[in-house]
Amino acid sequence: MSYRELATRPVLAWSVVTVAGRLPVAMAPLALVFLVRERPGGYTLGAVLAAAYVIGEIVAAPVLGLRLDAEHARPQLVAGLAVGATGFAGLGLAPGAHPLVLAALALLAGAGPAAVPGGLRALLTSLVPERAVTQAMSMESVLTFGIWAAAPALTTGLALGVDPAVPLLLMGVLMGLSVTGLWTLPPGWQQAAKEDGASTRRALLRAWPVYVLGAAGLTLLALAELILPALLEQRGIGIGWAGLLLAGFSIGSAVGAFAYGLRADWPGTLTVQSLVLVLAVASGVALVAVLPSATGIAVALVAAGLLQAPASLARNLALRELLPPSALAAGYSVMYAAVGAGYAASGTLAGGLLKVVAPSTAILWGVGLTGLLVLVGATGERRLVREREGGDRPLPRPQGEASEDADAAVRNVRR
Incomplete structure (x- = not known):
């Protein structure tokens, strides 16, 4: 199967949702550093906020992933993205808040959508035939690395050229858009x-x-x-x-x-x-x-x-x-x-x-x-x-099962 055959409406819609949902994730660490770098001890605080964000992802991803309902995953993915959007918007709207408040918002922004990448990958592989799974996952990887290549330049340009809060606000808007885009995709995947x-x-x-x-x-x-x-x-x-x-x-x-x-x-x-x-x-x-x-x-x-x-x-x-x-x-x-x-x-x-x-x-x-x-x-x-x-080694057949097969063979001979 060629990459051309992945150009279906569901896969293209999935790609748009993925870009809107993952670009904020790629922008987050650098955006958090720029947000507070002009405060006293700004770079240290930025590193702490980035660490809080990553800890939220690491802890929440397996916990939320285990709770995903395969056939009705959409409400859970929507809720996770909405929580992430709220966390990013809160950071952008209150850059001067107490460091503990900023750390809590960063933790929330990381934890909320932590299971979304796993859910979206499972959804992608359900949108294509089995023989196209390698191509689909390769396409996802191309998309992801493209996002990570663009994120630093976008974050730096907005933070230095406009305002340090603008990248966070944009990230909240993008995650909100990905919530809307999820309704164009199937509610889940078959298991x-x-x-x-x-x-x-x-x-x-x-x-x-x-x-x-x-x-x-x-x-x-x-x-x-x-x-x-x-x-x-x-x-x-x-x-x-x-x-x-x-x-x-x-x-x-x-x-x-x-x-x-x-x-x-x-x-x-x-x-x-x-x-x-x-x-x-x-x-x-x-x-x-x-x-x-x-x-x-x-x-x-x-x-x-x-x-x-x-x-x-x-x-x-x-x-x-x-x-x-x-x-x-x-x-x-x-x-x-x-x-x-x-x-x-x-x-x-x-x-x-x-x-x-x-x-x-x-x-x-x-x-x-x-x-x-x-x-x-x-x-x-x-x-x-x-x-x-x-x-994989064949297990020995139980005695009762062998006796039943022998009785069936005798009955067939008598007939």
């Missing part, structure tokens, strides 16, 4: 068979190696985004290049996602693909730490971006294979929380290391953390494979 809560939780827990690999992938993205400005200063390169270099990373990721969707069967299992690609991205980020020129850093970042998106796609497709259909939305939400935790952990590590080591060394330490997470995920995946192979 083959309902699992009880305990079975769903067990299935989600068994998939932990995939979540660890997801966290590993986002530690690399955090390294690229958060330490790059300091690394450029260390190399004597103008810090203004940081935006262009990160845009190259995002554009490379969008191209990589599109290329991955051109084939339905890449060599190796999905988990092996993810492992190899994450290690390749880690190599690219390590090169960023040691190359002396802006040109070399740009090439390394674009190459890492080209492989980052396929690694993420392979993880999500592996999760889809591993979980029962009724647990997919919850699984995508847990993955969302895991990658957010990986980003936050890497950012915290980077911030601490930059106080005691050079930026290039901090990046290499972060790559080491990624390698450790990959090792843990690969070990867990091997255990999963052994369990599945053991579960």
Whole structure:
């Protein structure tokens, strides 16, 4: 199936809703920093608000994802987006409020729509035939990386060129529009068979190696985004290049996602693909730490971006294979929380290391953390494979069942 066949009205409507709902998410951390940077201790307060926002996402995503009703998910998605829109609008309307009030609003803005990405992904895969799922998820990845490439420039331009509160107000309006757009989509998605809560939780827990690999992938993205400005200063390169270099990373990721969707069967299992690609991205980020020129850093970042998106796609497709259909939305939400935790952990590590080591060394330490997470995920995946192979062996037939078959054969002979 080609990408052209995804150009249906439901998929196009889904794309519009996704852009309106995810652009605020991509703009949020930087917008929160700009909102309060002119107050005393503004940059520290901005970092705290961004952390509160991310914590809201990480905590709420698995909790709300487990409660999504597959066949009637729309009211829950609408409620989540409405809460997010309220949080962003409150921040934009009251930028001078007490820091605790701002932190509460940021937490609310992050927590409310935390399960929406998982729900929308499950809805997207229900809008296309099974053979087109890889292309649909590749298209989603292209869209997502395009959003992340545009968000910093849009946020910076509005905050510095108009007013620091304007990005937050725009984010509230966009989330409100995504609420309206949801009514153009189906109310939910079909699930083959309902699992009880305990079975769903067990299935989600068994998939932990995939979540660890997801966290590993986002530690690399955090390294690229958060330490790059300091690394450029260390190399004597103008810090203004940081935006262009990160845009190259995002554009490379969008191209990589599109290329991955051109084939339905890449060599190796999905988990092996993810492992190899994450290690390749880690190599690219390590090169960023040691190359002396802006040109070399740009090439390394674009190459890492080209492989980052396929690694993420392979993880999500592996999760889809591993979980029962009724647990997919919850699984995508847990993955969302895991990658957010990986980003936050890497950012915290980077911030601490930059106080005691050079930026290039901090990046290499972060790559080491990624390698450790990959090792843990690969070990867990091997255990999963052994369990599945053991579960696939035919079980001995109960004695009573064999006797019934023998009695039936005798009756047929007599007839």
